[in-house]
Amino acid sequence: MREDLPGYVVALDVGGTAMKGGLVTRDGRVTALEGRPTGRENGPDAVVAAVRAYTGELADLGTSRFGTPPAGVGLAVPGFVTDTTAVYSANIGWRDVPVSAFVPDGIPAMLGHDVRTGGLAESVLGAGRDADDFLFLPIGTGIAGAVVVNGEPYGGARGWGGEIGHAPVWPSGEKCACGQIGCLETYASASAVARRFETRTGRTATAKDVVSLAQAGDQDAREVFGDAVEALSISLASYVLLLDPSLIVLGGGLAEAGPVLFGPVEEGLAARLAFREPPPLRRAALGMRAGMLGAALLGWRATGEPDAGRGWSLDVLRGGAVS
Amino acid sequence: MREDLPGYVVALDVGGTAMKGGLVTRDGRVTALEGRPTGRENGPDAVVAAVRAYTGELADLGTSRFGTPPAGVGLAVPGFVTDTTAVYSANIGWRDVPVSAFVPDGIPAMLGHDVRTGGLAESVLGAGRDADDFLFLPIGTGIAGAVVVNGEPYGGARGWGGEIGHAPVWPSGEKCACGQIGCLETYASASAVARRFETRTGRTATAKDVVSLAQAGDQDAREVFGDAVEALSISLASYVLLLDPSLIVLGGGLAEAGPVLFGPVEEGLAARLAFREPPPLRRAALGMRAGMLGAALLGWRATGEPDAGRGWSLDVLRGGAVS
Numbered sequence: 138m139r140e141d142l143p144g145y146v147v148a149l150d151v152g153g154t155a156m157k158g159g160l161v162t163r164d165g166r167v168t169a170l171e172g173r174p175t176g177r178e179n180g181p182d183a184v185v186a187a188v189r190a191y192t193g194e195l196a197d198l199g200t201s202r203f204g205t206p207p208a209g210v211g212l213a214v215p216g217f218v219t220d221t222t223a224v225y226s227a228n229i230g231w232r233d234v235p236v237s238a239f240v241p242d243g244i245p246a247m248l249g250h251d252v253r254t255g256g257l258a259e260s261v262l263g264a265g266r267d268a269d270d271f272l273f274l275p276i277g278t279g280i281a282g283a284v285v286v287n288g289e290p291y292g293g294a295r296g297w298g299g300e301i302g303h304a305p306v307w308p309s310g311e312k313c314a315c316g317q318i319g320c321l322e323t324y325a326s327a328s329a330v331a332r333r334f335e336t337r338t339g340r341t342a343t344a345k346d347v348v349s350l351a352q353a354g355d356q357d358a359r360e361v362f363g364d365a366v367e368a369l370s371i372s373l374a375s376y377v378l379l380l381d382p383s384l385i386v387l388g389g390g391l392a393e394a395g396p397v398l399f400g401p402v403e404e405g406l407a408a409r410l411a412f413r414e415p416p417p418l419r420r421a422a423l424g425m426r427a428g429m430l431g432a433a434l435l436g437w438r439a440t441g442e443p444d445a446g447r448g449w450s451l452d453v454l455r456g457g458a459v460s
Numbered sequence: 461m462r463e464d465l466p467g468y469v470v471a472l473d474v475g476g477t478a479m480k481g482g483l484v485t486r487d488g489r490v491t492a493l494e495g496r497p498t499g500r501e502n503g504p505d506a507v508v509a510a511v512r513a514y515t516g517e518l519a520d521l522g523t524s525r526f527g528t529p530p531a532g533v534g535l536a537v538p539g540f541v542t543d544t545t546a547v548y549s550a551n552i553g554w555r556d557v558p559v560s561a562f563v564p565d566g567i568p569a570m571l572g573h574d575v576r577t578g579g580l581a582e583s584v585l586g587a588g589r590d591a592d593d594f595l596f597l598p599i600g601t602g603i604a605g606a607v608v609v610n611g612e613p614y615g616g617a618r619g620w621g622g623e624i625g626h627a628p629v630w631p632s633g634e635k636c637a638c639g640q641i642g643c644l645e646t647y648a649s650a651s652a653v654a655r656r657f658e659t660r661t662g663r664t665a666t667a668k669d670v671v672s673l674a675q676a677g678d679q680d681a682r683e684v685f686g687d688a689v690e691a692l693s694i695s696l697a698s699y700v701l702l703l704d705p706s707l708i709v710l711g712g713g714l715a716e717a718g719p720v721l722f723g724p725v726e727e728g729l730a731a732r733l734a735f736r737e738p739p740p741l742r743r744a745a746l747g748m749r750a751g752m753l754g755a756a757l758l759g760w761r762a763t764g765e766p767d768a769g770r771g772w773s774l775d776v777l778r779g780g781a782v783s
Contacts, residue, residue, distance in 0.1 A: 381616025
């Protein structure tokens, strides 16, 4: 702990359409603010300006509340990203934006990849607290993972790793929106489950609806959901054999299905592994807050406190004090 | 450098049927000895005794040559293994053998997993010298990989990682000897290529023969070799998407096919990646010596010199001074 530093950071989770911000003190007290739109439709420069305006507002709020500017700023952003540059986001359209463009002048700041930043939060504060080596896999509109290695999310040589959603599961299967064939995401994301059910039946339904229909015995829903489960099982089997995680943490919208998803995936994964036991599957603990909490950890790292969060009493596993 | 330590280590690469040993000085001079059988047919205790006898002989040879016992011993062994224990090898049959059982009393020693130890040597001395994040994939009788992360081979939570040969590539494909379905190894190992050609044609051939026949236009050989290439392409695409390596290093018997293998795999890998470039493929530099050289690095690590090898002048990439 550097006692000379002010007592809080600004944390921001920038998604494609909305961003969520908050203030987080050195001892882990969180003030989460209302989210606001990124304004993606106005182009990448406008998004950068909107982020900067929001961090400025948060810094002002913190200054009036704590009597001092923030010690640092952490930002989780989509796409390819390093600690200091938002390299590229297909979703937002920006290229090579330096971290300084997102924050008020003179405040140390650090960027992180959105999913890896969520994985960092799950690692330090959430479902991976007791694990050094695990996969954090949020299953939402898309699928990407945080590969946690020796306690840290690992992005590979250039930070392009974690794209497990676009690893092939059925190499002669359906074409994915990304242009490849048979990607996990094209069978198992929440939007894929909804889309494949609609294509098959002509009936519109959310992924949640499809899961309920499958439970109720609807044959089309059972097959679509079954494909998602099998795709996840194949993909997780590859992961386990390659990286021997002690744990798999599933998050995102589809994981809210709970035992209805976890049971069949556990069975499917075990069936794909002949010579070793599968690791346990666990539900993500932090939900939609993972990105913002991870961004807070990055903000503290930017100030030179890499171990921030390890001692926070925040009992997120029991749905505790985060607000 | 700890100048008070003796100037060499004993290095041993223990395979299923044979072991190769040598003496390696602190500045990288290698004296490689004739290999000898492990005597696996005599049971695991006899193998442990044979290894211990061989390290003892090597230590005696070193003592007479250098006037001092070895500073340390490094051993690459198959199966599940930690720094200090050979946990299990299906091939040899041992369970929970402490490293001390393999070496003369009182000499510091370290164990390593065979493929990861080879990957360590390729990382420090070989084809991965300029890369921190790469895959070392020897393709021989079987297939397993060394996942090099931040410059170090990574074995996962318990050291069971790297089993890329048993990750599924065609989930409804052929049954593998391991009991799983559609594993990479069952299509792309050197023995799989030979076996699948024989099953299809009734003609006995080595993998090398099959590659030559495919080159000469034999349709069966083309299809069998083509399946191996496609299986490797699918598997490497998954690896690249998940772990974003800067390099893929192929080794083992099948890699000796050279451009005949590398060209089609490069093409197949690029075809499987729609939104990113593939990393370059490179041939392993150390060949059969990788395990023994990696074991030497482990021997130096056992003495408290984790950076041994980084400064060795040994120019293995040009086929130089190793002998």
